[in-house]
Amino acid sequence: MRRVYLDHSATTPVDREVADLMMVYFTEKYGNPSSIHSFGREARHALEEARSQVAGLLGAKPEEITFTSGGTEADNLAILGLAEARQEKGRHLIVSAIEHHAVLDTVKYLEKAGFALTVLPVNSAGIVELDEVIKSLRPDTILVSVMHANNEVGSIQPVAEIGRIVREHGAAFHIDAVQTFGKIPVNVEELKADLLTISAHKIYGPKGVGALYVRKGVRISPLMHGGGQEKKRRSGTENTPAIIGFGKACELAVQRMTEEAERVKKLRDTLLTGIVESIKYVKVNGPQGDLRLPNNVNVSIEFVEGESLLLSLDMLGIAASSGSACTSGSLDPSHVLLAMGLPHEIAHGSLRFTLGRQNTEEDVAYVLEHLPKIVERLRKISPLYDQFNKTK
Amino acid sequence: MYSQKVMEHFTNPRNVGEIPDADGIGEVGNTQCGDVMRIYLDIENDIIKDIKFKTFGCGAAVATSSMVTEMVKGKTIAEALEISNQAVAEALGGLPPQKMHCSNLAADAVHAAIKDYLDKRNKG
Ligand SMILES: Cc1ncc(COP(=O)(O)O)c(C=O)c1O
Ligand code: FES
Numbered sequence: 001m002r003r004v005y006l007d008h009s010a011t012t013p014v015d016r017e018v019a020d021l022m023m024v025y026f027t028e029k030y031g032n033p034s035s036i037h038s039f040g041r042e043a044r045h046a047l048e049e050a051r052s053q054v055a056g057l058l059g060a061k062p063e064e065i066t067f068t069s070g071g072t073e074a075d076n077l078a079i080l081g082l083a084e085a086r087q088e089k090g091r092h093l094i095v096s097a098i099e100h101h102a103v104l105d106t107v108k109y110l111e112k113a114g115f116a117l118t119v120l121p122v123n124s125a126g127i128v129e130l131d132e133v134i135k136s137l138r139p140d141t142i143l144v145s146v147m148h149a150n151n152e153v154g155s156i157q158p159v160a161e162i163g164r165i166v167r168e169h170g171a172a173f174h175i176d177a178v179q180t181f182g183k184i185p186v187n188v189e190e191l192k193a194d195l196l197t198i199s200a201h202k203i204y205g206p207k208g209v210g211a212l213y214v215r216k217g218v219r220i221s222p223l224m225h226g227g228g229q230e231k232k233r234r235s236g237t238e239n240t241p242a243i244i245g246f247g248k249a250c251e252l253a254v255q256r257m258t259e260e261a262e263r264v265k266k267l268r269d270t271l272l273t274g275i276v277e278s279i280k281y282v283k284v285n286g287p288q289g290d291l292r293l294p295n296n297v298n299v300s301i302e303f304v305e306g307e308s309l310l311l312s313l314d315m316l317g318i319a320a321s322s323g324s325a326c327t328s329g330s331l332d333p334s335h336v337l338l339a340m341g342l343p344h345e346i347a348h349g350s351l352r353f354t355l356g357r358q359n360t361e362e363d364v365a366y367v368l369e370h371l372p373k374i375v376e377r378l379r380k381i382s383p384l385y386d387q388f389n390k391t392k
Numbered sequence: 393m394y395s396q397k398v399m400e401h402f403t404n405p406r407n408v409g410e411i412p413d414a415d416g417i418g419e420v421g422n423t424q425c426g427d428v429m430r431i432y433l434d435i436e437n438d439i440i441k442d443i444k445f446k447t448f449g450c451g452a453a454v455a456t457s458s459m460v461t462e463m464v465k466g467k468t469i470a471e472a473l474e475i476s477n478q479a480v481a482e483a484l485g486g487l488p489p490q491k492m493h494c495s496n497l498a499a500d501a502v503h504a505a506i507k508d509y510l511d512k513r514n515k516g
Binding site: 303304305307308311324326327329331333344345348380381382383385386 | 428451
């Protein structure tokens with residue numbers, strides 16, 4: 001059966017070149033980078049080269065990069081680390097309503113511990129408005145955290161403008177750039193970031209490794225205590241194969257980014273237009289055009305439920321995702337779609353396709369051939385569609 | 393995640409549709425996640441002659457609807473009232489724990505349709 005992977009915002013395959021390089025650091029150059037012998041030194045050398053590669057893609061200095069176990073840990077380190085280091089200065093935090101749970105649940109944890117929290121609303125396209133940021137800043141605000149682009153609807157946030165406002169105010173600014181890094185330019189100077197999170201497995205690197213950019217001069221407390229690795233910011237023997245793979249993935253991303261973004265954007269537009277033209281009662285979630293990630297398609301198909309769509313697509317080998325309540329363990333629809341003001345019924349029929357390097361026009365054509373039939377079948381068994389047809 | 397039986401019922405649901413002038417109609421909604429199930433009954437001499445359903449919900453919701461229609465077709469209304477949500481889930485080879493609430497819809501919708509039938513009959 002044909003298999004079409006359209007869930008690249010969830011994770012990506014590891015690039016063959018990356019995997020080959022990693023293998024060397026599992027089996028041959030396996031030294032502990034903290035050891036002084038030649039085994040340790042060769043691992044250290046490769047580790048520091050990876051740090052330079054990651055820093056290079058961000059426009060940062062290598063010493064500003066701390067490797068972590070992934071995006072989740074980097075988000076936690078940024079928020080918990082900064083809150084602990086600055087709590088004497090103030091205890092107010094600001095985040096957007098559409099952050100990843102790695103950010104949202106971390107600030108909610110701090111709120112329980114006595115910090116004050118402001119959650120910024122977003123407009124109907126899923127974008128934070130600058131007025132809201134300005135309004136919410138307080139003298140005791142120590143941290144503002146806004147993601148670069150949203151993982152569900154692909155909305156790109158005005159982080160450079162927010163960064164300017166936050167810096168002027170004197171608070172620290174954290175950006176979760178997991179979904180943009182390697183796809184569109186991410187430059188810590190332009191974005192006025194003090195802290196910035198990235199993750200390898202979204203850019204054809206391995207799972208379980210990420211990094212936090214920490215601007216020189218910004219102090220954060222560590223979460224991990226121990227051997228003092230990563231300049232005491234993150235104790236624990238470095239995951240050298242993964243980190244080196246991450247470096248390689250960055251190098252490949254630099255080479256391919258511009259061309260790949262253009263290519264994928266065309267596929268995205270074909271898919272999005274195709275869906276809207278071939279299926280009635282479809283709503284596009286998130287912004288159109290350049291404010292949208294080049295690889296993101298998110299639509300709500302009315303009168304059908306997301307999990308049913310996913311199961312039907314999966315039977316044809318097509319992998320996608322949904323913000324439907326039925327697909328979440330908590331049975332709540334996506335907090336992102338709700339924050340954008342979508343009613344529950346519309347969030348229920350949401351469907352996300354995220355394109356990547358190996359996708360082709362044939363893949364898009366395959367989806368466009370089958371999706372309308374799936375929707376037709378599910379609408380035939382939908383009491384909501386009946387009701388709609390009777391009352392229209 | 394789902395058993396083969398669930399997937400089979402999801403892919404080829406039995407008794408989908410409506411019955412015009414049905415003797416009983418039951419609609420239940422799941423306040424937890426917003427799903428809707430509607431059951432239509434054709435009843436003769438207290439026996440369920442025909443049953444149809446329409447469901448908006450996840451794979452488990454569709455499969456349990458389909459399963460329950462098979463289980464009660466040809467049964468007396470007394471027998472149909474005996475069928476529990478648990479029994480429907482078991483007939484499907486079990487459901488993942490987070491999907492047990494979906495099976496509640498199925499038997500509840502049948503019971504609601506029977507109640508509708510009895511109410512109408514008593515009135516009229
Ligand atoms: C925006 C965003 N932040 C954080 C994460 C978490 O990253 P990781 O899976 O590396 O822990 C993800 C990935 O799911 C994400 O999309
Ligand atoms: S109907 Fe929503 S989870 Fe089953």
